[in-house]
Amino acid sequence: MSSFAPSAPEPSPGSTRPSGSGPYPGSALAPDRFLGPVIHRLRAAGCVFAEEEAELLVTSARSPAELAGMVDRRMAGHPLEHILGWAEFRGLRIAVDEGVFVPRRRTEHLVRLALDLVDPVDAVVVDLCCGSGAVAAAIAAAAPGAEVHAADLDPAAVRCTRRNLRGRRGRAHVGDLYDALPANLRGRVDVLIANAPYVPTDAIDLMPPEAREHEPRLALDGGPDGLSVLRRVLAGAPPWLAPGGHLLLETSAGQAPLLLDAVTLGGLTARVDVSADLGATVIVASLPRPG
Numbered sequence: 001m002s003s004f005a006p007s008a009p010e011p012s013p014g015s016t017r018p019s020g021s022g023p024y025p026g027s028a029l030a031p032d033r034f035l036g037p038v039i040h041r042l043r044a045a046g047c048v049f050a051e052e053e054a055e056l057l058v059t060s061a062r063s064p065a066e067l068a069g070m071v072d073r074r075m076a077g078h079p080l081e082h083i084l085g086w087a088e089f090r091g092l093r094i095a096v097d098e099g100v101f102v103p104r105r106r107t108e109h110l111v112r113l114a115l116d117l118v119d120p121v122d123a124v125v126v127d128l129c130c131g132s133g134a135v136a137a138a139i140a141a142a143a144p145g146a147e148v149h150a151a152d153l154d155p156a157a158v159r160c161t162r163r164n165l166r167g168r169r170g171r172a173h174v175g176d177l178y179d180a181l182p183a184n185l186r187g188r189v190d191v192l193i194a195n196a197p198y199v200p201t202d203a204i205d206l207m208p209p210e211a212r213e214h215e216p217r218l219a220l221d222g223g224p225d226g227l228s229v230l231r232r233v234l235a236g237a238p239p240w241l242a243p244g245g246h247l248l249l250e251t252s253a254g255q256a257p258l259l260l261d262a263v264t265l266g267g268l269t270a271r272v273d274v275s276a277d278l279g280a281t282v283i284v285a286s287l288p289r290p291g
């Protein structure tokens with residue numbers, strides 16, 4: 001770990017922030033002493049959002065030594081969210097441990113769509129392949145009357161999810177896809193959401209090092225065409241859905257037509273929903289009501 005010696009305050013270009021510790025009441029370190037040097041080091045390492053990241057690191061560190069370690073790890077390519085221990089998702093601070101997938105902004109679109117579909121006071125929602133549980137926590141926060149379940153094969157992810165669901169009406173389960181779910185959810189799920197791994201195996205090497213070196217392969221690898229896990233999610237969904245229930249699957253724009261065909265063959269009606277602002281593509285499938 002390098003030692004981190006603060007130099008004189010260095011005003012950040014374009015910043016209108018007043019000097020002094022006023023805007024950072026919770027910070028253990030004096031931001032004016034530490035921000036400039038951290039910005040400088042992050043910029044030198046090619047960090048695009050050096051100012052924003054420096055502010056988060058400086059205000060999170062409890063000592064100069066801890067700050068030095070955090071900056072070293074960031075410069076070595078660790079995701080900022082793993083260093084901080086949290087990611088922002090729909091205005092919530094979602095706990096994300098090392099080795100757990102970092103929730104992406106685009107996945108907020110799944111939450112928007114789910115909230116449009118659920119009755120906020122009486123709905124059963126499942127977040128399959130939940131990772132940190134960002135989707136489940138955001139739904140439980142926005143629809144506190146909903147019964148929310150989240151599941152993942154990775155116990156480390158489920159530990160994060162449990163923390164993120166604390167104090168909310170949600171439970172987290174460990175296991176392979178539907179095997180993890182309590183049997184009494186069969187036929188009762190109003191909205192089943194999955195942001196499953198969907199990167200084709202050969203494309204993992206092309207991902208930014210932050211993702212391919214620090215996020216688990218289990219969270220990324222979707223098999224030869226990226227759809228192996230999603231096809232299993234799709235095939236297993238009908239017995240769990242309530243009549244008229246919905247299945248929301250995040251995918252890529254390129255994969256959407258293939259996945260749409262698979263959904264339709266499975267007897268569900270489906271459409272593709274694209275969010276231009278978040279760069280998200282979601283398959284919205286629905287189980288017809290009998291009669």
Ligand SMILES: C[S@@+](CC[C@H](N)C(=O)[O-])C[C@H]1O[C@@H](n2cnc3c(N)ncnc32)[C@H](O)[C@@H]1O
Nearest residue numbers: 101103129130131152153154176177195197219
């Ligand atoms: C792309 S990450 C998404 C995590 C979370 N839904 C989010 O949006 O932040 C995919 C997640 O699927 C989980 N996963 C992969 N295969 C699984 C399986 N067979 N059963 C359950 N979870 C699985 C991984 O552990 C990982 O947490």
